[in-house]
Amino acid sequence: MKINSLRLQLLAWVVLPLAGLATINLWTSHGSALATANLVTDRMLLGSARTIAEQVAMTDGVLDATIPPAAIEMFDTGDRDSVYYHVKTARGRLLTGYPNLPEALTPSSTEATYRDHRLRLLTFSQGVVGAGKDSPISVTVGVTLAGHDAMVRRLWFGAFAQQLALVAIAGLFVLLGLHRGLAPLIRLRDAVRSPNRSDLDPVEVPGAQSEIRPLIEALNAYMARVRAQMASQRRFVANAAHQLRTPLALLSTQASYALRETVPDARHEALVALQASSGRLARLAEQLLTLSRAEPGSRRPRADRVDLTEAARQVLETHAPIAVSRNVDLGLEEAGPAPVIGDGTMLREMIVNLVDNALRYSSSGGSVTVRLAAVDGEAVLTVTDDGPGIPVEERDHVFERFYRIAGSTEEGSGLGLAIVREVVENAGGRVTLRDGAAGGLVVDVRLPLASS
Amino acid sequence: MRLLLVEDNRELADWLGKTLRQANYVVDIVHEGEDVEHALAAGGHALVILDLALPRMGGLEVLRMLRARGNRVPVIVLTANASLDGRVKGLNEGADDYLAKPFQIEELEARIRAQLRRANDRTAPVVACGDLVFDTNTRLFSLAGEPLALTPREHAVLEQLMVKAGRTVSKAALSAAIYDFETDADPSAIEIYVHRVRKKLEGSRVQIATLRGLGYLLRHEDQ
Numbered sequence: 247m248k249i250n251s252l253r254l255q256l257l258a259w260v261v262l263p264l265a266g267l268a269t270i271n272l273w274t275s276h277g278s279a280l281a282t283a284n285l286v287t288d289r290m291l292l293g294s295a296r297t298i299a300e301q302v303a304m305t306d307g308v309l310d311a312t313i314p315p316a317a318i319e320m321f322d323t324g325d326r327d328s329v330y331y332h333v334k335t336a337r338g339r340l341l342t343g344y345p346n347l348p349e350a351l352t353p354s355s356t357e358a359t360y361r362d363h364r365l366r367l368l369t370f371s372q373g374v375v376g377a378g379k380d381s382p383i384s385v386t387v388g389v390t391l392a393g394h395d396a397m398v399r400r401l402w403f404g405a406f407a408q409q410l411a412l413v414a415i416a417g418l419f420v421l422l423g424l425h426r427g428l429a430p431l432i433r434l435r436d437a438v439r440s441p442n443r444s445d446l447d448p449v450e451v452p453g454a455q456s457e458i459r460p461l462i463e464a465l466n467a468y469m470a471r472v473r474a475q476m477a478s479q480r481r482f483v484a485n486a487a488h489q490l491r492t493p494l495a496l497l498s499t500q501a502s503y504a505l506r507e508t509v510p511d512a513r514h515e516a517l518v519a520l521q522a523s524s525g526r527l528a529r530l531a532e533q534l535l536t537l538s539r540a541e542p543g544s545r546r547p548r549a550d551r552v553d554l555t556e557a558a559r560q561v562l563e564t565h566a567p568i569a570v571s572r573n574v575d576l577g578l579e580e581a582g583p584a585p586v587i588g589d590g591t592m593l594r595e596m597i598v599n600l601v602d603n604a605l606r607y608s609s610s611g612g613s614v615t616v617r618l619a620a621v622d623g624e625a626v627l628t629v630t631d632d633g634p635g636i637p638v639e640e641r642d643h644v645f646e647r648f649y650r651i652a653g654s655t656e657e658g659s660g661l662g663l664a665i666v667r668e669v670v671e672n673a674g675g676r677v678t679l680r681d682g683a684a685g686g687l688v689v690d691v692r693l694p695l696a697s698s
Numbered sequence: 699m700r701l702l703l704v705e706d707n708r709e710l711a712d713w714l715g716k717t718l719r720q721a722n723y724v725v726d727i728v729h730e731g732e733d734v735e736h737a738l739a740a741g742g743h744a745l746v747i748l749d750l751a752l753p754r755m756g757g758l759e760v761l762r763m764l765r766a767r768g769n770r771v772p773v774i775v776l777t778a779n780a781s782l783d784g785r786v787k788g789l790n791e792g793a794d795d796y797l798a799k800p801f802q803i804e805e806l807e808a809r810i811r812a813q814l815r816r817a818n819d820r821t822a823p824v825v826a827c828g829d830l831v832f833d834t835n836t837r838l839f840s841l842a843g844e845p846l847a848l849t850p851r852e853h854a855v856l857e858q859l860m861v862k863a864g865r866t867v868s869k870a871a872l873s874a875a876i877y878d879f880e881t882d883a884d885p886s887a888i889e890i891y892v893h894r895v896r897k898k899l900e901g902s903r904v905q906i907a908t909l910r911g912l913g914y915l916l917r918h919e920d921q
Contacts, residue, residue, distance in 0.1 A: 491778040492710060495710055495800040495801055496707070496709055499713045502802070650753075
């Protein structure tokens with residue numbers, strides 16, 4: 247059986263060994279009780295035999311044995327014991343007493359059965375002056391074992407009661423100690439369970455022992471982490487909701503305009519614009535989702551083996567139509583596979599955001615180049631555009647979510663580079679910005695190469 | 699009525715402008731807080747619609763600056779931050795009303811009308827001068843019960859005179875109220891518009907009087 251209660255476990259660990267010890271103790275004390283009872287009985291038998299023997303004397307030339315009552319009465323302990331005796335001469339003649347009573351070997355006592363009673367017997371020899379060849383006489387006294395056994399029981403039960411009390415008291419103290427010792431744990435449980443605790447505040451348990459403190463500290467540290475994560479999620483959701491408001495206002499305005507416009511061409515123009523706005527809103531929602539997935543802890547970390555070159559090729563293929571429509575020269579320069587370990591979907595999304603940004607900020611007739619290389623154990627993905635670039639003082643900020651460079655006229659979400667950084671750092675890499683040789687922006691993404 | 703729209707999201711600004719022009723408002727658009735003061739310097743704007751989240755000089759700062767210079771133009775604040783704090787701040791800095799994004803254009807228009815009514819000390823949505831009636835809700839004129847067809851410029855002229863009915867409106871004030879930045883203000887063209895409006899009012903009991911050196915005055919014969 248498996249015991250899940252700490253109390254029961256500790257109780258079992260204390261009380262069971264103690265009970266075992268008590269059992270051994272009882273066994274030995276039974277032996278000593280028996281020995282004591284034997285000793286006492288033997289002394290009495292000896293005393294009785296001596297008393298009888300002293301009364302044996304030659305009276306008028308005849309060996310006479312009278313039994314003094316005291317010799318028998320000393321066995322009257324209230325246990326209704328029967329006393330048997332006989333006195334024999336050295337030649338075996340019975341002077342008095344019960345015939346056929348077995349004799350013990352002097353000087354020790356013996357146990358025997360007589361008339362269906364178990365007896366403890368002792369034989370005592372003593373010379374009698376003037377008895378001639380009848381001397382020494384032997385006196386045998388036997389007593390049934392009721393008084394003896396009662397004494398054993400009394401002695402033993404006393405020990406038994408003591409041991410039992412000891413175990414019981416020990417168990418009681420264990421429980422009491424556990425109750426007191428576990429009180430901080432119970433308070434901790436109550437504090438954590440309390441319905442008022444929805445805010446993940448640190449738990450305070452006054453009087454907690456040094457063994458429980460680390461548990462409380464770990465719990466508080468854990469709650470602090472959860473609280474921080476929740477706060478960041480809350481900020482993100484609030485920010486996201488905030489960022490969706492302006493595009494939604496735009497959609498609503500365009501729809502209202504189209505509804506009121508009676509000139510077919512103007513109405514058509516409004517509807518086309520409305521469609522473009524809703525596409526951008528969808529893209530924003532997608533980016534928000536990507537970003538929330540890229541957050542640590544929001545998605546099971548994946549360790550796919552991804553060929554960055556192949557991923558870049560796929561992304562460029564899907565973006566080619568946009569590049570053509572914007573009259574931007576989009577190109578890929580690669581030197582074979584660049585395998586890295588990371589979340590494949592997120593890595594592709596990272597490239598999408600880089601290419602999307604580059605295309606967005608390139609003017610008509612410009613060019614965007616995606617270059618892949620393996621340098622010093624790193625896969626280096628470089629995206630170069632010839633757009634306006636990013637001023638040095640803005641470069642730290644552009645990785646912040648929803649950050650938009652003041653005065654920027656492009657309709658970006660301010661999420662693209664935040665996604666890039668989040669994904670790259672999750673994959674153990676880093677991303678840096680620099681000026682292009684002929685203006686524009688160069689984004690370098692470095693990721694550890696996967697070992698082949 | 700000439701409005702100034704301050705919104706950094708260019709697309710939203712463009713489409714809001716288009717929609718308001720559809721409703722016969724004269725709309726100027728600026729994208730930066732710094733440009734507001736200059737835009738208002740010309741005069742003639744009856745109301746400002748101000749987004750709070752402007753880059754560099756924020757909406758609240760613009761508002762503070764306007765009120766500090768004693769400009770009392772009604773301001774409706776647009777905010778993507780619907781928090782109580784943001785709204786209270788806006789109103790405390792001297793905004794007359796606020797609207798949280800996303801909003802329905804109908805609500806924005808209703809709030810514009812309400813502010814314009816208050817600015818002109820009116821409570822009724824319908825303005826009448828003799829048998830000429832202007833419904834500020836539909837933004838349409840009617841003469842003796844019949845709809846009066848006007849071009850946007852004519853509409854702007856007549857609306858301005860109507861709002862100030864019984865008072866003189868100078869040529870300069872009329873010009874400031876009807877031309878937006880994109881148009882080269884031509885004071886002599888005002889005369890042409892007034893002339894055209896007069897023709898459309900012919901046969902009614904309403905007339906536009908010219909007061910030499912002062913401007914124009916809309917009045918009806920019962921006055």
